[in-house]
Amino acid sequence: xxxxxxxxxxxxxxxxxxxxxxxxxxxxxxxxxxxxxxxxxxxxxxxxxxxxxxxxxxxxxxxxxxxxxxxxxxxxxxxxxxxxxxxxxxxxxxxxxxxxxxxxxxxxxxxxxxxxxxxxxxxxxxxxxxxxxxxxxxxxxxxxxxxxxxxxxxxxxxxxxxxxxxxxxxxxxxxxxxxxxxxxxxxxxxxxxxxxxxxxxxxxxxxxxxxxxxxxxxxxxxxxxxxxxxxxxxxxxxxxxxxxxxxxxxxxxxxxxxxxxxxxxxxxxxxxxxxxxxxxxxxxxxxxxxxxxxxxxxxxxxxxxxxxxxxxxxxxxxxxxxxxxxxxxxxxxxxxxxxxxxxxxxxxxxxxxxxxxxxxxxxxxxxxxxxxxxxxxxxxxxxxxxxx
Numbered sequence: 571x572x573x574x575x576x577x578x579x580x581x582x583x584x585x586x587x588x589x590x591x592x593x594x595x596x597x598x599x600x601x602x603x604x605x606x607x608x609x610x611x612x613x614x615x616x617x618x619x620x621x622x623x624x625x626x627x628x629x630x631x632x633x634x635x636x637x638x639x640x641x642x643x644x645x646x647x648x649x650x651x652x653x654x655x656x657x658x659x660x661x662x663x664x665x666x667x668x669x670x671x672x673x674x675x676x677x678x679x680x681x682x683x684x685x686x687x688x689x690x691x692x693x694x695x696x697x698x699x700x701x702x703x704x705x706x707x708x709x710x711x712x713x714x715x716x717x718x719x720x721x722x723x724x725x726x727x728x729x730x731x732x733x734x735x736x737x738x739x740x741x742x743x744x745x746x747x748x749x750x751x752x753x754x755x756x757x758x759x760x761x762x763x764x765x766x767x768x769x770x771x772x773x774x775x776x777x778x779x780x781x782x783x784x785x786x787x788x789x790x791x792x793x794x795x796x797x798x799x800x801x802x803x804x805x806x807x808x809x810x811x812x813x814x815x816x817x818x819x820x821x822x823x824x825x826x827x828x829x830x831x832x833x834x835x836x837x838x839x840x841x842x843x844x845x846x847x848x849x850x851x852x853x854x855x856x857x858x859x860x861x862x863x864x865x866x867x868x869x870x871x872x873x874x875x876x877x878x879x880x881x882x883x884x885x886x887x888x889x890x891x892x893x894x895x896x897x898x899x900x901x902x903x904x905x906x907x908x909x910x911x912x913x914x915x916x917x918x919x920x921x922x923x924x925x926x927x928x929x930x931x932x933x934x935x936x937x938x939x940x941x942x943x944x945x946x947x948x949x950x951x952x953x954x955x956x957x958x
Contacts, residue, residue, distance in 0.1 A: 579751030589742030590684025595712035598797035607728025616915025623908035625677025630901035649683030654739030661732035698884025702829030709822035781940030790910025824873035828880035844878030849934035
């Protein structure tokens with residue numbers, strides 16, 4: 571069934587989304603700090619972030635099938651709290667092995683919380699619109715994060731990044747403890763059918779899951795090394811920071827447009843164009859020696875994923891009557907994202923940055939095929955009627 575969460579409940583979901591999706595905005599600084607401050611090579615730095623994302627995938631896959639039975643508020647608030655403790659502890663450690671365990675633990679805990687938030691969000695009256703608002707909130711947080719964090723790191727040192735991560739997780743924990751919304755599974759609203767928890771997930775939904783996961787591979791693999799490739803091409807730190815701030819602003823606009831255009835444009839075209847543009851921008855970013863080309867491709871890169879995933883989330887939320895697939899949203903994103911940083915680091919180490927560009931072509935083409943297969947069912951409306 572559909573649920574209305576009220577202002578406090580919606581705010582808790584927005585804060586949860588921002589905390590749980592921290593990697594989406596922080597990847598380049600995260601990798602940059604691990605390389606520049608901790609002196610890890612690109613493969614090791616990518617491996618640490620990958621461990622965070624592997625932990626996230628395992629938590630999401632484990633908890634999503636049990637979403638209905640769990641105490642969602644308790645899992646969300648405790649998950650963010652423990653993730654915050656892991657990051658705060660990481661700020662005091664410089665050895666690879668302890669950092670590896672802490673990254674993995676932080677990923678498990680943050681994703682457990684995020685799975686509760688996404689599963690709840692998918693049961694709102696209008697999942698597409700609420701997910702777009704969540705993306706807008708993440709864009710605002712990203713703007714604040716990118717505007718302040720590089721200066722803090724420069725002034726205090728790279729370890730401050732993990733202190734900031736820990737603080738964000740603690741805020742998420744507090745918001746969930748105070749206002750995480752309750753769900754009703756037994757009633758129907760405005761003639762809508764209650765979700766059948768035992769229904770089989772349609773094949774078209776599985777295609778969508780694979781497609782968005784592969785977009786996440788390209789996203790993480792490329793974005794993780796955005797700051798490093800700019801630095802190695804000789805672009806100044808101030809210029810790269812300016813690009814990151816512009817990226818955050820564009821993300822806000824993209825998330826807002828995804829909500830506004832829900833009933834105005836075809837979801838099918840969004841799912842086709844998204845992977846294609848992702849391939850183009852990734853290759854420009856990884857191969858450009860000119861700053862303007864690098865800056866434009868980097869500034870718009872993340873917004874492609876935000877915009878496309880909003881339409882994918884809304885579409886799959888309507889197709890998956892069991893409700894289980896959307897609770898696994900973190901796994902959809904992070905099972906792909908988990909591969910990205912270490913794969914990108916390995917390609918950079920062995921081949922160079924252009925290797926990432928070539929890999930994005932392979933993943934992007936497979937993703938495009940899978941996302942078009944979502945529409946193999948003839949009963950899918952590509953321009954859904956807005957739920958009120």
